[in-house]
Amino acid sequence: MFFAISNLLAGCRRITLSYTDGWYIPVFGYNFKYGSMRTDFTASETSRLDAIYKAFSKYQAEISLPQALALIAIARSPGLSVNELAERLDQPQQTVSRHVAVLLGRYQTSEAVIPRAFIRQEVNVKDPRSRALFLSPEGHLLLKALVADSRTS
Incomplete structure (x- = not known):
């Protein structure tokens, strides 16, 4: 010690x-x-x-900092694939896939928090084998709230 x-x-x-x-x-x-x-x-x-x-x-029970960064990257460049998102965040694809799964509402991160879908995925029009990531209305509201809270506080 x-x-x-x-x-x-x-x-x-x-x-x-x-x-x-x-x-x-x-x-x-x-x-x-x-x-x-x-x-x-x-x-x-x-x-x-x-x-x-x-x-x-205020939102730490619902979203972690790496997930928030992924959400911001998706907001700035709608339609990213998981691989493109991994490149933007400079993180391994497996890690980013886990963040995307949480943001899609597929995993419950805490017993006290009901999972919400902050993003949605669609088939990529350029490459039907990949999925394009977009903000959901919940994700849009969360980012708006974060921006508003950080300006007014």
């Missing part, structure tokens, strides 16, 4: 205390291989990060 903590602190650039909800929480600034982690943000950046966090936290 001590070895793990000492390794954690070895790359630490600075330690500060943040006071949140009555608790002092240590904040570590680490040096990584490709530079240091930024711990200082402007007030505007902090406000924007808080708004994005609040918007996503």
Whole structure:
């Protein structure tokens, strides 16, 4: 345990205390291989990060961040195949297929959440062997809500 903590602190650039909800929480600034982690943000950046966090936290039981990224990619380029989506997201096809299955409402990710179809698939008109992915009305509403919440928060 001590070895793990000492390794954690070895790359630490600075330690500060943040006071949140009555608790002092240590904040570590680490040096990584490709530079240091930024711990200082402007007030505007902090406000924007808080708004994005609040918007996503409302929907975290229904959709994960990788699934949200897939949903956004489909919204930006309707008609993508799973393989094209995997290339856009720079993830393996199997992983993206799993995300697509959840977004299609085929898997229940939690006992408390009833699966909803955020996307729909159709036969691709260019290649009948593949399926084209599009936003469903539910997916469109979810993205609209995320955008609205992140702007107003």
